[in-house]
Amino acid sequence: MSLLIVGSMAFDAIETPFGKTDKIIGGAASYISLSASYFTSDIRLVSVVGGDFPHTFINNLQERGCQTEGLQIRKDEKSFFWSGRYHLDMNSRDTLTTELNVLADFDPVIPDTYQNTDYVMLGNLTPTVQRLVIERLKKRPKLIAMDTMNFWMNVAWDELMKTLALVDVLIINDEEARQLSGQYSLVKGARTIMGMGPQYVVIKKGEHGALLFHENSVFFAPALPLEDVFDPTGAGDTFAGGFMGYLAKSRHHNFANLKRAVIYGSAMASFCVEKFGTERLLELTPAEIEERVHSFVDLVQFDIELQNA
């Protein structure tokens, strides 16, 4: 089924304890699209880049099934740029530079060919732009998921509440969930957030895994214990891409299938962090992904029926 993806496409410069990059490809929509492309070949991309953004990357996405009619290329302007530095624990990072450039006045265009989209993933952007996308779709999609961040809670709370009321799934990290809900307990926090609109809340905890909440049910997927996390940039977006890509592929969105989607999202994220930027996501094979998913099965599988054996 079709998946519409909205988000930034950007340049990142990253420093980790393991090394440092020049400007490399980044941005939420880049990671989400690459990750989702392993599950569905009907992806519709909505984003904006400057004339400096490499055509090779756009061509690569097209070859993976991404329609790019909704990707605005502003020839005389510059792409969004972010640079940051991670510390040893990889859970916190310092932003060194943020240059909005083309993203400053982004007005998302939904081409006619993008109408009748089944699934929508709204990457982190201003809540107003996220809502504009929903409003510009003539037919309500089967499932809309969104990401957001603390910044919008601080500067655009009312807009964020309006957008949240329109979506089915919110995918955020633990710190964001705490700020959004005003609750330290993630269990209480998820309940508060479900009261704002989404029926499903996914709370990502980085190396500590992810929680999926729906009504009174909770599902937990661990992160795969890795020898090293090389670069966590994009891991959350890669999770979202795998999550929504899996749903688009499997055509269901009941709780049981969302649980599987969390596992696939976690598997994709576990690849993302193995190399800098999008590098690892460009070279995966379906067999590697299945093997990684089976590692998750092994990691959490136990047979409690045999307790008295």
Place this chain on the structure above:
Amino acid sequence: MSLLIVGSMAFDAIETPFGKTDKIIGGAASYISLSASYFTSDIRLVSVVGGDFPHTFINNLQERGCQTEGLQIRKDEKSFFWSGRYHLDMNSRDTLTTELNVLADFDPVIPDTYQNTDYVMLGNLTPTVQRLVIERLKKRPKLIAMDTMNFWMNVAWDELMKTLALVDVLIINDEEARQLSGQYSLVKGARTIMGMGPQYVVIKKGEHGALLFHENSVFFAPALPLEDVFDPTGAGDTFAGGFMGYLAKSRHHNFANLKRAVIYGSAMASFCVEKFGTERLLELTPAEIEERVHSFVDLVQFDIELQNA
């Protein structure tokens, strides 16, 4: 099967964001024994208390199947006392007071009736005392597990290495695993620690669950997402008691059974944090424990065979 438990029995005074206690019963051996008593009724306790320690608690342990011939009661001395304060995240705590009292020169006595013990849990104590217990057992037990802490790594490294070389299972938290191994990655850290002696390493991550390592296998058990963690004191010891109690009950210690033991340990720990001190552990029913274990099954269970449904 029989389980020998060595550790402190103490008074604690605890402050959390939810409240504050006067002196209440604490100590590693208290939590381990209570927790294990739900699984096996052949427990052999080795510890030391002062004349101030309540007989009612000792009687309670006896009624639960704990033999106390190895519990030294020094009438004219005072029991070990610890007080501490937790912050909102409950992952860090400040120690306000530590009074060793009877623990300062603890020389563990192994009564003849304790010989031929099947399983041994060495709670956190000086590595020298832990090793003395092992040496004073005439027959090698089936499985020896131990806990330790950063303090011993700082002040008694060589002694700790000698003791570690004698045990089968090390149960520690993530921060301790990092210090002991000198590795930030827990995967690499566990491998380094297995090189020091233990065939199995359990790394507890508090609210983020626990990892079990053996050779090249890893198992992960989440912590149950709770509305509130009321008081984390003793959660790690309660985990160890459930873990070893389950093994003693089920009489196996292959990897599959150690995985189940981790789940039972996690279930017991999830009760411990619901009230102050040992309060919740005194009132559990077997039905509650089974129900809690089933919550763990629900929490992590997914069916990936249906991926293309």
